[in-house]
Amino acid sequence: MQFNPCMKHKLIRNSVRHFAETELAPIAAEIDRNATFPLDVIEKMKKLNYFGLQVPKEFGGAAMDSISAAIVMEEISRVCAAIGLCVTVHNGVAVYPFLQFATPEQKKHYLPKLANGEMIGAFSLTEANAGSDSASVETTAVKKNQEYILNGTKIFVTNGGICELALIFALTVSDPTRLQSSVFIVESKYAGFLRGELENLCGMRANPVSSLFLEDCRVPGKNLLGKLGDGMKIGMTTLDNGRIGVAAQALGIAQGAFEAAVKYAKERQQFKKPIASLQTIQNYIADMATELAAARLLLYRVCSLKDEGAPFGCEAAMAKLYCSQVAATTTSLAVQIHGGYGYSKEYDVERYFRDAKVTEIYEGTSEIQRLVIARSVLSNLAL
Amino acid sequence: MLNLVVCLKQVPMVTELPWDAKTGTLRRDLATGMMNPACKHALEATLQIKEKFSAKITAITMGPPVAEEILREALALGADRAILICDKLLAGSDTYATSLVLTAAIKKECPKFDLILCGAYTADSETAQVGPQLAEELDLPAAAYVERLEIKNRTLRVRRLVDNFRETLEMEFPALVTVSMENYRPRYTELMGLENAFDENDVIVLNAAALGINASLFKKQGSRTKVRKVFLRKAQKENVILQGTASAVVNEFLNQYQRKISAAIGKSIEGKKLNDEE
Amino acid sequence: MMKSKQKSIWVFGDYRNYYQNRVTLQLISKAMDIAKTINAEVCALVFGHEIDEWIMEYTAHGADRILAIDDPALQSYSTEKYLAIIENLAKERKPEIILIGATDFGREFAPRLAKRLKTGLSADCVGLDITEDGLLLQIAPSFGGNMLAEIVTEFHRPQMATVRPGTFKEIPHNYTRKALVERLPLMKKLPKSRVRLVEYERSVEKEHTIENASVIVCGGRGMGNKEKFKKLLDLARLLGGDVGATRPVVYAGWADHGVLVGQAGKHIKPKILFSFGISGAIQHTAGLGEADFIVAINKNPQAPMMKMADVAIVADASDVLNTLIKELKKRIRE
Numbered sequence: 001m002q003f004n005p006c007m008k009h010k011l012i013r014n015s016v017r018h019f020a021e022t023e024l025a026p027i028a029a030e031i032d033r034n035a036t037f038p039l040d041v042i043e044k045m046k047k048l049n050y051f052g053l054q055v056p057k058e059f060g061g062a063a064m065d066s067i068s069a070a071i072v073m074e075e076i077s078r079v080c081a082a083i084g085l086c087v088t089v090h091n092g093v094a095v096y097p098f099l100q101f102a103t104p105e106q107k108k109h110y111l112p113k114l115a116n117g118e119m120i121g122a123f124s125l126t127e128a129n130a131g132s133d134s135a136s137v138e139t140t141a142v143k144k145n146q147e148y149i150l151n152g153t154k155i156f157v158t159n160g161g162i163c164e165l166a167l168i169f170a171l172t173v174s175d176p177t178r179l180q181s182s183v184f185i186v187e188s189k190y191a192g193f194l195r196g197e198l199e200n201l202c203g204m205r206a207n208p209v210s211s212l213f214l215e216d217c218r219v220p221g222k223n224l225l226g227k228l229g230d231g232m233k234i235g236m237t238t239l240d241n242g243r244i245g246v247a248a249q250a251l252g253i254a255q256g257a258f259e260a261a262v263k264y265a266k267e268r269q270q271f272k273k274p275i276a277s278l279q280t281i282q283n284y285i286a287d288m289a290t291e292l293a294a295a296r297l298l299l300y301r302v303c304s305l306k307d308e309g310a311p312f313g314c315e316a317a318m319a320k321l322y323c324s325q326v327a328a329t330t331t332s333l334a335v336q337i338h339g340g341y342g343y344s345k346e347y348d349v350e351r352y353f354r355d356a357k358v359t360e361i362y363e364g365t366s367e368i369q370r371l372v373i374a375r376s377v378l379s380n381l382a383l
Numbered sequence: 384m385l386n387l388v389v390c391l392k393q394v395p396m397v398t399e400l401p402w403d404a405k406t407g408t409l410r411r412d413l414a415t416g417m418m419n420p421a422c423k424h425a426l427e428a429t430l431q432i433k434e435k436f437s438a439k440i441t442a443i444t445m446g447p448p449v450a451e452e453i454l455r456e457a458l459a460l461g462a463d464r465a466i467l468i469c470d471k472l473l474a475g476s477d478t479y480a481t482s483l484v485l486t487a488a489i490k491k492e493c494p495k496f497d498l499i500l501c502g503a504y505t506a507d508s509e510t511a512q513v514g515p516q517l518a519e520e521l522d523l524p525a526a527a528y529v530e531r532l533e534i535k536n537r538t539l540r541v542r543r544l545v546d547n548f549r550e551t552l553e554m555e556f557p558a559l560v561t562v563s564m565e566n567y568r569p570r571y572t573e574l575m576g577l578e579n580a581f582d583e584n585d586v587i588v589l590n591a592a593a594l595g596i597n598a599s600l601f602k603k604q605g606s607r608t609k610v611r612k613v614f615l616r617k618a619q620k621e622n623v624i625l626q627g628t629a630s631a632v633v634n635e636f637l638n639q640y641q642r643k644i645s646a647a648i649g650k651s652i653e654g655k656k657l658n659d660e661e
Numbered sequence: 662m663m664k665s666k667q668k669s670i671w672v673f674g675d676y677r678n679y680y681q682n683r684v685t686l687q688l689i690s691k692a693m694d695i696a697k698t699i700n701a702e703v704c705a706l707v708f709g710h711e712i713d714e715w716i717m718e719y720t721a722h723g724a725d726r727i728l729a730i731d732d733p734a735l736q737s738y739s740t741e742k743y744l745a746i747i748e749n750l751a752k753e754r755k756p757e758i759i760l761i762g763a764t765d766f767g768r769e770f771a772p773r774l775a776k777r778l779k780t781g782l783s784a785d786c787v788g789l790d791i792t793e794d795g796l797l798l799q800i801a802p803s804f805g806g807n808m809l810a811e812i813v814t815e816f817h818r819p820q821m822a823t824v825r826p827g828t829f830k831e832i833p834h835n836y837t838r839k840a841l842v843e844r845l846p847l848m849k850k851l852p853k854s855r856v857r858l859v860e861y862e863r864s865v866e867k868e869h870t871i872e873n874a875s876v877i878v879c880g881g882r883g884m885g886n887k888e889k890f891k892k893l894l895d896l897a898r899l900l901g902g903d904v905g906a907t908r909p910v911v912y913a914g915w916a917d918h919g920v921l922v923g924q925a926g927k928h929i930k931p932k933i934l935f936s937f938g939i940s941g942a943i944q945h946t947a948g949l950g951e952a953d954f955i956v957a958i959n960k961n962p963q964a965p966m967m968k969m970a971d972v973a974i975v976a977d978a979s980d981v982l983n984t985l986i987k988e989l990k991k992r993i994r995e
Contacts, residue, residue: 524855607781
C-alpha cells in the first residue's frame with residue numbers, strides 16, 4: 001500500500017497544474033459567463049495527450065495508470081471544471097468502452113483519432129424518460145441491409161455540441177417481455193445526426209452540453225459496439241469507470257475552492273485581525289482539509305483496484321458519492337467564508353459552488369450510488 | 384550528430400519560501416523545487432536545436448536527491464539521458480566549486496560535447512557565474528545572455544543584447560552559451576513524455592568519488608567564497624492608506640508625495656499653487 | 662607616492678556607454694573609502710583604443726593610479742583579451758581587491774576572470790565593507806532581492822566582487838586631481854579571439870530599460886481589459902518610466918513577455934513602483950524586493966499587494982490611472 005505520491009505522479013500534477021494555471025485560469029470566468037468553449041486551448045490540450053490518457057501507446061495514447069489519469073482530471077477541474085468535464089467524459093466514458101469492448105478493427109480505426117483529439121467523444125445514454133431508470137431508453141436501432149437506422153433523442157449530452165463521435169444506447173429489441181439495448185458508435189458526420197441547442201446550465205457552462213437528435217440516422221453495421229444486447233453490460237461497466245472520473249473532477253473542484261477559502265481567510269481582516277484566526281473559520285478549514293484528505297484516499301484506492309484488475313464497482317460508487325458530497329460542502333463553505341464577496345462574480349468561488357452541484361447528479365445520482373453500494377454490501381449477507 | 388549538454392538547476396519555488404525565523408535562513412529542505420526558469424529556456428533552446436539537427440541531449444544537474452525531478456522533466460521533454468551529481472560533500476558549494484564539479488562530470492560522461500547550454504542566471508542565487516566559470520574550466524569560447532542561436536556546420540552564431548548593444552557573435556564548436564529568458568519560451572510537457580521518462584530512461588547518479596573528488600581535494604580546490612551571514616531583507620513599510628473618490632485620492636497623493644515623485648522622475652510636479660483651474 | 666608593498670584595489674574601467682553607465686566612477690569612490698581603511702591605493706584599469714578621455718575622467722573622479730593599455734587591437738571590448746591582460750598584470754602586481762561593475766559585460770567577464778585567477782567572486786553586490794579581520798565583506802542579494810548574504814573570500818587573492826550600478830555614489834569631478842598613469846604596452850602573446858564579433862549596433866529601441874528604470878508602472882488583471890491596461894503607458898511616459906505586467910496579463914495577451922515582473926520575469930529596482938490592479942500573488946511580489954517606494958492601487962484593501970505598499974490607494978485602478986494622468990499633465994514642469 002503506497003500512500004505517498006511517487007515522483008512521476010508529482011511531476012504529472014505539476015505539469016498539468018502549470019498548464020491549467022497558465023492557459024485555463026485566465027479564461028475560466030469568461031467562458032463560464034459567456035458559455036463558450038475555448039477551441040484554441042482545447043487544441044493545445046490535444047497536442048499534450050490530454051485526450052488519450054489511458055489509451056495504449058500503440059494507438060498513440062499516453063498509457064497512464066489510473067492514479068495519473070485521475071490527477072490530470074483533478075488538476076484541470078481545480079482550475080476550470082467545465083473543461084475538466086470535457087476531458088473526463090471523453091477519457092472516462094467515451095474512450096473506455098472502446099478499450100473494453102471494441103473489436104481490433106474498431107480499436108485500430110477509432111482509438112488513434114480519439115487519443116489525439118481528432119475525434120472528441122460523448123456518451124449518450126440519458127433520455128427524457130430515462131435518467132436513473134436507464135433501462136427505459138426509447139431510442140431505437142433497426143437493422144436494414146448492412147446498416148442500423150437509429151431514431152430517438154438523447155439529452156444532456158456532455159460534449160454534445162462539438163463531439164465528432166458519440167456512443168448511443170438504443171433498443172434493438174423493444175418487445176416488453178424481452179427488452180434488449182445495444183451500443184452504437186455514431187460519428188457526427190453520419191446522415192441523420194443532429195445536435196440540439198446548447199443547454200443553459202447553472203454550472204459547467206463552458207461545456208457544450210446539448211441534446212442529440214437521431215432522425216433515421218444511418219450507422220454502419222460494423223459500428224455495433226460489443227454484441228447485440230450488450231447495452232446494459234457496457235453501460236454499467238462504463239459508468240463504473242466514469243465514476244472514477246467524476247470523483248476526480250469533484251475532488252479538483254473541492255481542492256480549488258478550499259485553496260481559495262484558505263487564501264481569503266488569511267487576507268480578510270475583520271475585528272482587526274485575519275478571519276483565519278477565528279475559531280469558527282478554523283473549524284471550517286479543519287473540516288474541509290480532513291474531508292479532502294479522505295476523499296483523495298478513497299479515489300486513489302479505487303484507481304489502484306482498477307489497475308490491479310480487481311472489481312471496483314462498489315468502491316467507485318463510494319468514491320463518486322463521497323467526493324461529490326465533499327465538493328458540494330466544501331464549495332458552499334468556501335462561499336460562506338468569502339462572505340458577501342463569495343456571492344459576487346468578482347470572485348471565483350461562486351462558480352465552483354455552481355460547478356460542484358452537478359457532480360452529485362450526473363453519471364449516476366448520489367441516490368443511485370447508494371443503491372449500488374448497498375446492493376454490493378447486502379449481496380454478501382444472506383438475508 | 385550534435386552532442387548537446389544542458390546544465391540545469393532545481394531552485395525553491397518562491398511561493399513556498401520557508402524561512403527559519405530563528406536563524407534567518409532558508410529551509411531549502413522544506414521548499415518545493417522547480418526547474419530554474421532560465422534553465423527551462425536553455426532546455427527549450429536545446430530541444431529546438433535537436434528538432435532542426437540530429438542531436439543527442441544530456442541533461443546534467445548537481446543537487447540533492449530530489450533534484451532528480453527536474454532531470455525526469457528534462458527527459459520527458461526530450462533529453463536523451465540525464466546525470467545527477469549528488470553527494471553531501473558538495474553541499475553549500477559556491478559557483479567556483481560547482482563549475483569544477485560539473486566539469487568533472489562532463490569530462491567523464493560526455494567529453495566529446497559540441498555545445499553546452501546553461502540558463503543565464505538562477506532565480507535563487509542569481510549570480511550568473513556558473514556558465515562563464517564552466518566555460519573557463521573547460522577552456523571554451525562562450526557567450527552569455529544569448530537570445531538566439533544559429534548553427535551551420537560547426538559554427539555557432541548567436542544574437543544578444545548586452546549593455547544596450549545588439550551583438551551578433553560567432554564561434555566554433557565546442558562552445559558554451561548561457562541563454563536569457565527573452566526568447567525560447569518553454570514548451571509544455573506532453574503527458575506521454577512524462578510517462579516515458581520513468582519507464583524507459585534512467586538517470587545516472589554520480590557521487591563525488593565517481594568524479595575523483597575527495598574531501599581534502601574539494602577543500603583545497605572547491606569553494607573560494609564563504610557565506611558568513613544571511614538575512615531576510617525586511618522592508619519596513621509605513622503603509623499609508625488613502626481612500627475616497629479617484630479625484631480626491633489622486634490629489635492627496637500628489638500633494639503629500641510631490642517631492643519624492645519629483646526626485647524620482649527628475650521633473651518638478653509642484654504644479655500651479657495659486658490657480659488650480661485650467 | 663606609492664609604497665612598494667602597499668595594497669592595491671583595482672577597479673575595472675567599463676567605459677562603454679560612459680554617460681549612462683557611471684558604475685566605474687561609483688566603484689572608484691567606494692574603493693577610496695575601502696582604501697583608507699586598509700591602507701591601499703585605488704587603481705583603475707583602462708584597456709582600449711583612444712582612451713585618454715577615460716583616463717582623465719577616472720583621474721578626476723578619484724583614482725590614484727591608472728593602468729592603461731591603448732592599442733587598436735583593443736578597439737572593442739573582448740573578454741578573452743582582457744582575461745589575458747589582467748591575468749598577466751595580476752600575477753605581477755598581486756592586487757588585494759578587484760571590483761567590476763555588474764553590467765552585462767561585467768557579469769560575464771568577472772566570473773571567468775575569477776576562475777582564471779583561482780579566486781572567489783560575489784555577484785551584483787549591493788554593499789561592500791571591511792570586516793574586523795580585514796576582509797572585503799561582499800553583500801549580495803538573492804531570491805529576487807528578498808534575501809541578502811554577507812560573503813567573504815577568506816584565503817584567496819584578489820578578493821573580487823561585481824557591484825550593482827547605483828549602489829555607491831561617485832565623487833564629483835575634480836580636474837585638479839592627479840593620478841600616476843602607467844601606459845603599458847600590449848602584451849606580445851595576446852590570444853586570438855575565439856569569439857568573433859560579427860556585428861554590433863547601439864540598440865535604438867529602449868529595451869532592457871525596465872531593469873534600469875527608476876519609475877515603473879505595473880499593471881495586473883484588475884485593470885479590466887487590454888485597452889485600459891494600455892493606458893498605463895501614458896502614465897509611464899509622463900513619468901519617464903516603463904510599464905511592467907503580471908503573468909496573467911502577459912498570458913491574456915495584454916502585454917509582452919518582455920515586461921513580465923516577478924519571479925520568472927525581469928528584476929526591477931525602481932525608485933517608485935506603481936502597482937495598478939494587482940492582487941499580489943507571491944510569484945509577482947517576489948520580484949519587488951528592491952523597489953524603494955511602492956504605491957498600490959486596488960479596490961480591494963485586503964489584497965497582499967496593498968499590504969506591501971508604502972501607499973495603498975483604495976479605489977478603482979483604471980479611474981485612478983486616468984485621474985493621475987490628468988493631474989500630472991497639469992502639474993509637471995520641465
